[in-house]
Amino acid sequence: MEAFQLLSRGGVQFNKNRFRKDVEIFNGKLETEQQQPQASTSGSELPAALNFFKSGKKRKLDEEPDEEDDPKSDTEGDNSIPRQRHRVTTKGSNIPEYAETFEDLRDRYQLSSLLLSNLSNNGYSHPTGIQSYGIPILLESRDLAAISPTGTGKTISYLLPTFASLRAPVASADVDAGLGVRAVILAPTRELAHQIHNECLKLAQGRKWRVVLFSKATANTLSDKAARDKVDIIVSTPLRLVASLQSGSLSLSNVRHLIFDEADRMLDNEFLPQIEEIVAACTYPNIQKAVFSATLPANAEKIAMDMLHDPIRVVVGLKDTPLPLIVQSLTYVADDASKLPSLLTYFSQPYNPPVLIFTSSQPRASSLAEELVLNGISNVDCLHAGMSKKEREDAVSRMRKGESWVMVSTEVMARGMDFKGVREVINYDFPTTVQSYIHRIGKCRTGRAGRSGKAVTFFTDDDGPYLKSIANVILQSGQPVPEWMSKLPKPSKMKRKQMGKTKRPEMVNAARKIGRNDAIKKREMIAGSKRRKAKGATPTAPATSEDS
Numbered sequence: 281m282e283a284f285q286l287l288s289r290g291g292v293q294f295n296k297n298r299f300r301k302d303v304e305i306f307n308g309k310l311e312t313e314q315q316q317p318q319a320s321t322s323g324s325e326l327p328a329a330l331n332f333f334k335s336g337k338k339r340k341l342d343e344e345p346d347e348e349d350d351p352k353s354d355t356e357g358d359n360s361i362p363r364q365r366h367r368v369t370t371k372g373s374n375i376p377e378y379a380e381t382f383e384d385l386r387d388r389y390q391l392s393s394l395l396l397s398n399l400s401n402n403g404y405s406h407p408t409g410i411q412s413y414g415i416p417i418l419l420e421s422r423d424l425a426a427i428s429p430t431g432t433g434k435t436i437s438y439l440l441p442t443f444a445s446l447r448a449p450v451a452s453a454d455v456d457a458g459l460g461v462r463a464v465i466l467a468p469t470r471e472l473a474h475q476i477h478n479e480c481l482k483l484a485q486g487r488k489w490r491v492v493l494f495s496k497a498t499a500n501t502l503s504d505k506a507a508r509d510k511v512d513i514i515v516s517t518p519l520r521l522v523a524s525l526q527s528g529s530l531s532l533s534n535v536r537h538l539i540f541d542e543a544d545r546m547l548d549n550e551f552l553p554q555i556e557e558i559v560a561a562c563t564y565p566n567i568q569k570a571v572f573s574a575t576l577p578a579n580a581e582k583i584a585m586d587m588l589h590d591p592i593r594v595v596v597g598l599k600d601t602p603l604p605l606i607v608q609s610l611t612y613v614a615d616d617a618s619k620l621p622s623l624l625t626y627f628s629q630p631y632n633p634p635v636l637i638f639t640s641s642q643p644r645a646s647s648l649a650e651e652l653v654l655n656g657i658s659n660v661d662c663l664h665a666g667m668s669k670k671e672r673e674d675a676v677s678r679m680r681k682g683e684s685w686v687m688v689s690t691e692v693m694a695r696g697m698d699f700k701g702v703r704e705v706i707n708y709d710f711p712t713t714v715q716s717y718i719h720r721i722g723k724c725r726t727g728r729a730g731r732s733g734k735a736v737t738f739f740t741d742d743d744g745p746y747l748k749s750i751a752n753v754i755l756q757s758g759q760p761v762p763e764w765m766s767k768l769p770k771p772s773k774m775k776r777k778q779m780g781k782t783k784r785p786e787m788v789n790a791a792r793k794i795g796r797n798d799a800i801k802k803r804e805m806i807a808g809s810k811r812r813k814a815k816g817a818t819p820t821a822p823a824t825s826e827d828s
């Protein structure tokens with residue numbers, strides 16, 4: 281089984297006996313790698329002997345394994361940085377040939393030169409792995425399930441073919457555009473939808489494309505059919521779209537391209553009913569559907585495959601994904617109360633901002649950000665769904681401008697967000713699944729800019745039973761874990777289901793809660809005493825039913 285697929289399914293297994301030699305060689309190499317984590321941006325620097333992902337793979341008849349130079353350059357456009365190598369696996373019938381360059385795509389599919397120049401103006405000179413494979417598939421009107429690690433350019437993989445297939449804005453009379461929006465892109469959070477909308481605007485430059493970020497306000501505007509018929513693409517969260525469908529103020533009958541970003545999240549129990557409603561409303565014959573995700577657990581993959589028509593599945597795998605470039609470690613912190621002191625110790629040593637910290641809930645994210653500020657850590661910010669839209673937008677913008685050095689967030693909120701240049705990820709609260717671990721640490725944008733990346737995961741006694749799952753991911757991505765950890769028993773299926781269900785207090789510093797409760801009590805007593813004084817009454821015991 282292809283390695284990333286193995287990870288993406290959550291059941292990570294690593295046969296240490298079978299690969300004992302590889303592990304030994306790797307352990308010998310450890311010191312050098314830890315000292316120079318970012319030096320190895322080129323896949324060729326991974327010793328061949330360690331390439332157990334490749335050697336462990338059995339080739340299936342209907343698969344076309346392929347290795348390619350991922351032509352991705354760094355975001356700053358420094359093409360001198362060695363390119364990463366990705367392993368790409370495709371599955372399906374009549375798979376279109378991958379494209380080596382954007383120019384290949386232009387020649388093969390007559391892409392407009394404006395689209396191409398918009399790409400290069402934004403620093404996209406070579407397609408990434410998923411772009412090389414995914415774009416031709418979508419341009420040939422096929423349905424697609426694309427699994428590619430975080431930060432590998434999935435957004436352009438679906439946006440470029442969407443723009444190219446629509447050919448021209450509805451405002452231009454020369455296309456058969458029908459009536460109503462022609463493409464819908466769905467993302468699990470408003471922030472991610474916003475980010476995708478921004479990418480759309482980059483590609484839309486120079487033509488009168490109408491790309492709408494669906495919100496309460498824009499939904500109102502689009503309840504007018506005349507306005508709606510002028511829209512080319514809608515980017516939305518499922519909830520917002522369903523609200524308009526249910527109120528009858530939106531029709532999706534002309535939608536020809538339906539894209540799901542962060543598909544594993546979109547196809548989970550929370551979103552599924554809405555997704556089903558949206559899919560049912562898209563009645564255009566031969567509608568093209570595509571799902572994109574960094575991980576796709578088996579149940580989500582099954583739902584996706586049932587939803588897609590004769591799909592092609594592309595997996596960009598682990599041969600040298602960003603994961604091995606991130607120095608990963610697991611840190612024992614005994615219990616929840618010990619996490620904050622451990623984190624403060626961490627920040628008392630040199631660290632590389634921006635740092636992204638994950639907590640398991642919104643109140644904990646707020647509480648941790650507050651604690652860090654109170655403890656004098658500079659430029660701390662917080663981002664979660666419980667904050668107002670304005671607060672969230674400000675936080676994202678500060679992070680993008682480099683004004684936030686430390687961002688405390690929840691996983692749901694950080695999903696798919698391209699926080700530029702995150703260098704360290706700290707899992708303050710243990711990840712909820714193996715996929716969640718991969719998503720979280722994938723926020724380290726090391727691969728792209730060739731910088732060093734670091735991922736630290738705190739674990740308590742309560743997290744012990746799940747440690748092995750994460751330790752396996754670390755081993756699979758070519759890094760060592762302490763021997764005792766690799767000897768831990770594999771958690772049972774039942775146990776794995778419990779992972780992420782650990783109950784944690786809302787405040788990360790219980791002492792502050794006690795202090796706060798005391799202060800509230802005191803304040804209430806003083807207020808009560810003042811009220812009584814004002815009434816001239818003498819204090820009485822609280823009334824009981826027997827008093828009356």
Ligand SMILES: Nc1ncnc2c1ncn2[C@@H]1O[C@H](COP(=O)(O)OP(=O)(O)OP(=O)(O)O)[C@@H](O)[C@H]1O
Pocket residue numbers: 352353354355403404405406407408411428429430431432433434435436573574695696697698728
């Ligand atoms: N071909 C390219 N060349 C250079 N930079 C690119 C290219 N494609 C995308 N990028 C940049 O890489 C970054 C990550 O891209 P994107 O957000 O699409 O990744 P992703 O795979 O969707 O990640 P996630 O799973 O976290 O959503 C963005 O800043 C984007 O502008």
